[in-house]
Structure formats: structure tokens, C-alpha cells
Amino acid sequence: MTTHIPSAETLESFKQEMDEIRDDMMAKVGQEDANYIRKIVRVQRFLELGGRAVMVAGFYHWIWWLVGAVMLGCAKIMDNMEIGHNIMHGQYDFMNDPHLNSRTFDWDNVADGDSWRRTHNYEHHTYTNIIGMDRDFGYDTLRLSDDVQWKDHYRWQPIRLFVLMMSFQWAVAYHELFGERIFIGKRRPEGKLPISHAELIKDFLSKIKRAVFRDYVFYPAIVGIFLGWPMFFAIIAGNLVANLIRNVWANIIIFCGHFTEEVHTFDAAECVNETRGQWYYRQILGSSNIEGSKLMHIMSGHLSRQVEHHLFPDMPSYRYMEAAERVRAACQKHGIPYNTGTLWQQYKTVVARVFKYSRPPKKTGEMANA
Numbered sequence: 366m367t368t369h370i371p372s373a374e375t376l377e378s379f380k381q382e383m384d385e386i387r388d389d390m391m392a393k394v395g396q397e398d399a400n401y402i403r404k405i406v407r408v409q410r411f412l413e414l415g416g417r418a419v420m421v422a423g424f425y426h427w428i429w430w431l432v433g434a435v436m437l438g439c440a441k442i443m444d445n446m447e448i449g450h451n452i453m454h455g456q457y458d459f460m461n462d463p464h465l466n467s468r469t470f471d472w473d474n475v476a477d478g479d480s481w482r483r484t485h486n487y488e489h490h491t492y493t494n495i496i497g498m499d500r501d502f503g504y505d506t507l508r509l510s511d512d513v514q515w516k517d518h519y520r521w522q523p524i525r526l527f528v529l530m531m532s533f534q535w536a537v538a539y540h541e542l543f544g545e546r547i548f549i550g551k552r553r554p555e556g557k558l559p560i561s562h563a564e565l566i567k568d569f570l571s572k573i574k575r576a577v578f579r580d581y582v583f584y585p586a587i588v589g590i591f592l593g594w595p596m597f598f599a600i601i602a603g604n605l606v607a608n609l610i611r612n613v614w615a616n617i618i619i620f621c622g623h624f625t626e627e628v629h630t631f632d633a634a635e636c637v638n639e640t641r642g643q644w645y646y647r648q649i650l651g652s653s654n655i656e657g658s659k660l661m662h663i664m665s666g667h668l669s670r671q672v673e674h675h676l677f678p679d680m681p682s683y684r685y686m687e688a689a690e691r692v693r694a695a696c697q698k699h700g701i702p703y704n705t706g707t708l709w710q711q712y713k714t715v716v717a718r719v720f721k722y723s724r725p726p727k728k729t730g731e732m733a734n735a
Contacts, residue, residue, distance in 0.1 A: 371646065375699050380642030382695040387677050390684045398681040399460050405447050405663070406465075412440035413473075417584060420603045424592050434603040438610030439664070444473045445534075445615060446666025447682065453482055456681045476538040477572040480565070483558070484541045490678050494623075494651035495631045500544050501623070502630065504529065504536060508722045510630040515725045522723045526716070533612040542569055580604040614664070617712055618655070622671030625653040626714035627704040648675035649696065654689070654705035661708070662686065672703065 371379070416436030423430025449472030451457070457465045464470075471478040484500060492498035496512045503509045506529060508519045529536050545553050547562060555562055581601050589597025629650040636647065655661070655669035662669045667682035670689050677688065696703040 371699060371701065373642075376640065376642030376646060379695060379699045379701065380640070380645055382698075383645045383676060383692070384641075386688055386691045386695070387680065390677070390680055390688050393684065394459060394681055398457070398683050399462075401683045402448070402452075402457050402460075402465065402681070405443065409440050409443040409448060412436050412443065416440055416607070420600060421588055421592070421596070423599055423603070424596055430599060430603055434606040435610065437603070437607035438614075441473055441607055441611035442614050442664055445611060446618070446668065447663055448472070448666075449474070449478075450666050450668070451682045453478060454486060455679045471572075473576070474534050474537070475573045475576045476534060476540075477568045479568060480541045481537065484544070486678070490675070492636075493648055493675060494629065495633055495636055498633055500540065503624075504540060505543055506536075507624075507719060509624055509718055510722065511726055512630050512632065513722075515722075519723050523716075523719055526719050530613055530616040531609065533616040534608065538569065538573065541565065580608065617708070618665045618668055620715045621655050621708060621711040622653055622668050622674075623651070624715050624718055625704060625706075625711050626718050627702065628653055645676060646701065648672070649692075649701060649703065651675065652704070653711055654703075655708050655711055656705055657708060672705075 413436075416433045416439075418433070419436060420430050420433025423433065449470065452465050452470045453467050453472075455467035458467050467482075489499055489501040494502050496502065496510065503513070506525050507522050508515060541558075542548065542565060545558070545562060545565070547566060552562065558565065560568075581604060584604065585597045585600040588600045629647075631647060631651070636643075639647070649672055652672040652675045654672050655665065657665075657669060667685045668674055670682075670685035673680075673685040673688045673692055674682070676692065677685075680688070693703050693705075695701075
């Protein structure tokens, strides 16, 4: 997809407005934001503990098992999105709370937190949608632009999309290792990462062991000992459903923020010596927002405001709704596209994009922006 590139003067003016919005929002950060995240943590813990307890009541009627699984699924969504993702971006480091520290926080997910910080916080947010540099674009499994060379296996990417949705936390866990071709293909030379491949594999397996033990051994075994082995398997199934709920929701939200029809990709050469104004411009073209209720925004980790998150990744997510009004007005003022729509509208275009680029280009070697 091609687009008109604003003049240097326009981008400088836009940059000044974005800086002003950021400064104004960050100046407000304080006790209100701390109260908000602590409230979210309390709600998440209630849903997690309550969900695990209610699931046990499935011993008396299956409906309680289902209610418990849904509660636990919602708890996992909140833990990963509004809490974990945002804390690991440093949004709440100002609180000096050791439990909410970006460098040490870990989440209820098979993905290692340090690996996420490297691939997402640094690579994705620095090189957003730059082909060959942002490994989050298509997650190395989907072709979503003609800038990516078509190969025969991309014919099957609609099926890959479904598999990726069902197993999203596992894909995120393996993401960095896949980039290094560990376990699959010819392993890439060491040196690019701040840790060795051996350390990367150790952290990967260690986190998986802890997460799998908690959900599929520890909690089921405790229930099974007291209520019988049928409940052992029921709790395993309930935890599996909860993880599936989290995987599907997180995948949909993230894809709607990054891979809609209107999202652009970039060539590395375009971004050499990039100014701050150009960086802001790239973040907006590489993002999409989702309109919805307050609950939807919370359950998305406020990644429904993906444009604002890409512009200001360390700003507490509580501030994105207010910032979005000013960012959208600035985009309109400077003639810069601002992509937003309902969840259904955005996801339809994601699916359409996946199908579109699963087919070979009409002309060999054809290149087009997306």
C-alpha cells in the first residue's frame, strides 16, 4: 500500500504535537495510575483464585466447571495484557513496587518474560513493521505483504492462522528461538543476542516446566487427591479451556492492532537516519485501533489503543483513552491516516489480508507496499 509522505515541515510539526501530548500525559502520571493497576491486580487475583475454586464445584454440576474455566480464562487475559504486558513495558516503574517492576515481573504464560522483553519491547517497538527487522510482523509464519517473498507453503497460511490462534502462548514462547532456528532448520550463528543459545534454551524450557506443572500437575493433583481422579482430569481440562480462551482473545486483539488491511510495512532503507517525526509517522501507519466498551479496553490491556501504545509504549495504559482523542485530532490536522474500527470490522480485514497474501503475486517479482 502506497501513501503520501508528508513534508519535512509537516512531520516536524506533527512530532512537536506528539511530544507535547506525551509530556502532558506523563506529567499526570501518579497515584491515580497506581490505584488503577493495583485495583486491576486485585480483580485479576479474585478471578484466578475464584475461578480455580468454582471449577472444583464442577464435582457437583458441570456448569460450575464451565463458569470456573471462563473466570480463570479472564484472569489469564488480564494477567497477560493489562497487567503483564504493560508492566514489562515499564509503565508502572514509577511506583517503585518490586511486584510491578518491568525488569523482574513474570506472567502466567509459557513465554519467558526476558525473551519477550528482547523480541517485543526492543525489536518490535524499535523496528515496527520493518520487513526483516520486526520479527513480530507475521510472527515468522504468515506472509502479510508482497515485500515478503512468496513460497509455496504460504498457501496454507489460513490454516496456520487458526493454529496460531489456538496455541498463541506457545508461539510467543518459541518466537525468539524460531528466529535463531533453534530445534528447526540450520541454527544461526551466536552473537546477535545478549545471551547464548544454551541460556536461551534453558530459560525457554524452565518457564515451560513451571507453567505446565502449575496448570496440569499441581492444581489438578490437589483436587484429585481429595475428590478423586476424575476431577484430576476435569481440572486439567478446565485449565486447558482457560488457556485456550486467553490464546484466542490475545491473538485476535494483537492481530487487529497490527495486521489489518490498512496497516503499512516498511523497507529498512526507508528508515535509515529516521527522524523522530518519521518514527512517529511509521508507528501510526503500522497500527490499528479498536473501538468498544470500557470493559473491552481493559480486557485488551488497552491495546485497543494500539496506535497510542506504539507512540508511547511506556505510558501507563490508563492514559491511552485520553491521549487517543488528541492523537486522532493531530492526525486529522496533518492529513495522516488514523485507522480505527470495531473489533469485527478490524478482524475481518485481518482474515482478508491473510488470505490475500497466501496467494502468489500476479506477476513474478511484483513488489507492493502493504
